[in-house]
Amino acid sequence: MxxxxxxxxxxxxxxxxxxxxxxxxxxxxAPDEWAHYLRALGLAQGAWVGEPTRDYEDANLSEQQLGWVVQATRVVPVPEGLSPLGFGCNTFRPEQSAGCLPDVDARPEAARLTTPTGTYPPALYVLPGLAALRGTSPVSALLAxxxxxxxxxxxxxxxxxxxxxxxxxxxxxxxxxxxxxxxxxxxxxxxxxxxxxxxxxxxxxxxxxxxxxxxxxxxxxxxxxxxxxxxxxxxxxxxxxxxxxxxxxxxxxxxxxxxxxxxxxxxxxxxxxxxxxxxxxxxxxxxxxxxxxxxxxxxxxxxxxxxxxxxxxxxxxxxxxxxxxxxxxxxxxxxxxxxxxxxxxxxxxxxxxxxxxxxxxxxxxxxxxxxxxxxxxxxxxxxxxxxxxxxxxxxxxxxxxxxxxxxxxxxxxxxxxxxxxxxxxxxxxxxxxxxxxxxxxxxxxxxxxxxxxxxxxxxxxxxxxxxxxxxxxxxxxxxxxxxxxxxxxxxxxxxxxxxx
Structure with a gap:
């Protein structure tokens, strides 16, 4: 044997x-993946914690929850063509497939976006962020x-x-x-x-x-x-x-x-x-x-x-x-x-x-x-x-x-x-x-x-x-x-x- x-x-x-x-x-x-994706992209571009902001809104959050979230909310740079906005078309709708995703606008312009994970410990974002920067679209960047x-x-x-x-x-x-x-x-x-x-x-x-x-x-x-x-x-x-x-x-x-x-x-x-x-x-x-x-x-x-x-x-x-x-x-x-x-x-x-x-x-x-x-x-x-x-x-x-x-x-x-x-x-x-x-x-x-x-x-x-x-x-x-x-x-x- x-x-x-x-x-x-x-x-x-x-x-x-x-x-x-x-x-x-x-x-x-995946849970809050768009937020972690933005954190990784920002860190890979040198935005260690991003810029503080209290301009964060989410209709799904209570006032108490929002008060907690804004403590870690930061604004980070997102390269051209890599914005993740719009990919939550079937979030919290389990009866709906992900078939709506191909209709999402890729939003090719560079932007500065807000992430509620902006002050999370940075170590484990470095490698995914560097890999994501090589992507040519939000999907390819995320997969990398x-x-x-x-x-x-x-x-x-x-x-x-x-x-x-x-x-x-x-x-x-x-x-x-x-x-x-x-x-x-x-x-x-x-x-x-x-x-x-x-x-x-x-x-x-x-x-x-x-x-x-x-x-x-x-x-x-x-x-x-x-x-x-x-x-x-x-x-x-x-x-x-x-x-x-x-x-x-x-x-x-x-x-x-x-x-x-x-x-x-x-x-x-x-x-x-x-x-x-x-x-x-x-x-x-x-x-x-x-x-x-x-x-x-x-x-x-x-x-x-x-x-x-x-x-x-x-x-x-x-x-x-x-x-x-x-x-x-x-x-x-x-x-x-x-x-x-x-x-x-x-x-x-x-x-x-x-x-x-x-x-x-x-x-x-x-x-x-x-x-x-x-x-x-x-x-x-x-x-x-x-x-x-x-x-x-x-x-x-x-x-x-x-x-x-x-x-x-x-x-x-x-x-x-x-x-x-x-x-x-x-x-x-x-x-x-x-x-x-x-x-x-x-x-x-x-x-x-x-x-x-x-x-x-x-x-x-x-x-x-x-x-x-x-x-x-x-x-x-x-x-x-x-x-x-x-x-x-x-x-x-x-x-x-x-x-x-």
């Missing part, structure tokens, strides 16, 4: 899925920016799989990362929005910490990867420092500080450089927020009505973390959420059953944290600004749950035939659901949510090259993911007949 390096097949599989999302998602259909952001996410994903892979366990070491990479995480990694790199770097940084605290000595590159992933996480968004601290604290409490200190003593230079990079990144995050960040109110006033409202939204927050796409108006079929939950519960149940008492305690505590993270974020912070939480806001934290459960299994379960079969079935289920998620988004885009299930024959909107090439790419990605979990069998060599 050959399993060496088969995590690379998983990386190629997700690369196929990301590419299909990059092209198959209509222009500016999406591809650049997806490349960053793919590097983080590859490092996560490489760090957690164990040859002797094979498919079992793929289960945790596969379930952490929900369809929403894959979709956001292929958009021009810093949520994608934030989520993927959260997973990657936690995976690197898990690898650094194993009993066996890690390769030198894991230290560098931990530094890089941690820096991306810290510099991604305002909450980056919170996610870094939470990841480090969880690993240290679960495995004890001695495990990490032992590895640091073995490679003091690598450990020292990693610590310095993380400290600088965290410091830059705090400095940026102090200079340009919004005024944040944290408090638990009027707790009872806030808790009542949070309970009503709780199912939506959990579902969104699996996958509700575009402007939260393109859900997957109801059975897909049930199926993903079954797969996740199966992983948690197996980890609780095989883990030690200490493992069980921290799995339960992490589960509680994952369930209540959106509630706490809403009650303590988001509601004071008139907004609610979205699943993507907490996924950098909650995704550590399947990674932790997968690590417990890899540490405690032998490479038995039964464990291998269960792992292959779980990864196969993930592959199917990734395909279903892409279909749900494509269906909403091609014919609207009320359109025919089979939309390939007469779509109202199609991506470049039509739907079939990207559908085939999704099927190839799903197949490669199953192949990564399935062992490759090599026929035994026939006995030698040569005389000695």
């Amino acid at each position: 050959v399993t060496r390096g088969r995590w690379r097949l998983a990386v190629v599989a997700y690369a196929c899925l990301m590419a299909a999302w990059v092209v198959g998602n209509p222009p500016f259909a 920016g999406r591809a650049a952001s997806a490349l960053v996410c793919l590097v983080l994903l590859a490092g996560m799989f490489a760090a957690l892979w164990r040859e002797e366990q094979g498919a079992l070491s793929l289960v945790g990362p596969a379930l952490a990479l929900t369809p929403l995480a894959v979709a956001l990694s292929a958009t021009l929005n810093t949520s994608g790199p934030e989520i993927l770097s959260g997973m990657a940084f936690f995976a690197a910490l898990l690898r650094l605290t194993r009993a066996e000595s890690p390769p030198r590159w894991v230290w560098g990867f931990a530094a890089g992933a941690g820096a991306v996480l810290a510099l991604s968004r305002s909450m980056g420092t919170v996610w870094v601290a939470a990841d480090v604290l969880l690993v240290l409490l679960w495995r004890g500080p001695g495990a990490l200190l032992a590895q640091a003593r073995a490679r003091p230079v690598a450990a020292g450089v990693t610590a310095v990079v993380l400290a600088l990144s965290l410091g830059l995050n705090r400095l940026w927020e102090a200079l340009y960040g919004p005024r944040v109110h944290v408090g638990f006033e009027r707790l009872r009505p806030a808790w009542k409202q949070a309970r009503l939204w709780w199912p939506d927050w959990l579902r969104e973390q699996v996958g509700v796409f575009q402007y939260l108006d393109a859900p997957m079929p109801a059975w897909a959420y049930v199926a993903w939950t079954v797969l996740l519960v199966g992983l948690l149940g197996a980890a609780l059953g095989w883990g030690r008492a200490r493992d069980r305690v921290w799995l339960v505590l992490t589960l509680a944290g994952a369930l209540f993270a959106p509630v706490l974020l809403y009650i303590a912070l988001i509601r004071h600004n008139g907004w609610t939480v979205q699943g993507r806001h907490v996924l950098p934290l909650t995704a550590v749950l399947p990674l932790l459960a997968g690590e417990v299994l890899v540490s405690r379960v032998g490479a038995s035939a039964r464990a291998r079969a269960w792992a292959i079935a779980t990864v196969a289920g993930v592959a199917v659901l990734q395909g279903v998620a892409w279909w749900a988004n494509a269906h909403r885009s091609a014919v609207g949510t009320l359109g025919p299930v089979w939309f390939w024959s007469a779509p109202e909107w199609s991506p470049p090259l039509g739907w079939w090439p990207w559908t085939v790419l999704v099927l190839a990605g799903a197949g490669l993911l199953v192949s990564a979990a399935s062992p490759a069998w090599r026929a035994p060599r026939p006995p030698s007949t040569a005389r000695r």
Whole structure:
């Protein structure tokens, strides 16, 4: 049986899925993508934060929400032919396809436009912005920016799989990362929005910490990867420092500080450089927020009505973390959420059953944290600004749950035939659901949510090259993911007949 390096097949599989999302998602259909696109274009032209303005209007926002938004609103330059205005013709209209997009005026003149993301941390906008500047139209510029952001996410994903892979366990070491990479995480990694790199770097940084605290000595590159992933996480968004601290604290409490200190003593230079990079990144995050960040109110006033409202939204927050796409108006079929939950519960149940008492305690505590993270974020912070939480806001934290459960299994379960079969079935289920998620988004885009299930024959909107090439790419990605979990069998060599 050959399993060496088969995590690379998983990386190629997700690369196929990301590419299909990059092209198959209509222009500016991801959450606030037009605003992040403008932020990236402005930054790439030297507009570090743009010009402050209070001249921002949005009929969909309340006065309280508008007061929060204008704190980060800035005016940025947009090159000739790259304006994104007018591409929201079917936003919040899930029954309407993206067929109206070809009628949008390209607005070829150069302009100065307003973006409500003008003071967001700049690091993750640089590469997409430089790529977008090479575009000749809003669509080509956006696709270039999406591809650049997806490349960053793919590097983080590859490092996560490489760090957690164990040859002797094979498919079992793929289960945790596969379930952490929900369809929403894959979709956001292929958009021009810093949520994608934030989520993927959260997973990657936690995976690197898990690898650094194993009993066996890690390769030198894991230290560098931990530094890089941690820096991306810290510099991604305002909450980056919170996610870094939470990841480090969880690993240290679960495995004890001695495990990490032992590895640091073995490679003091690598450990020292990693610590310095993380400290600088965290410091830059705090400095940026102090200079340009919004005024944040944290408090638990009027707790009872806030808790009542949070309970009503709780199912939506959990579902969104699996996958509700575009402007939260393109859900997957109801059975897909049930199926993903079954797969996740199966992983948690197996980890609780095989883990030690200490493992069980921290799995339960992490589960509680994952369930209540959106509630706490809403009650303590988001509601004071008139907004609610979205699943993507907490996924950098909650995704550590399947990674932790997968690590417990890899540490405690032998490479038995039964464990291998269960792992292959779980990864196969993930592959199917990734395909279903892409279909749900494509269906909403091609014919609207009320359109025919089979939309390939007469779509109202199609991506470049039509739907079939990207559908085939999704099927190839799903197949490669199953192949990564399935062992490759090599026929035994026939006995030698040569005389000695």
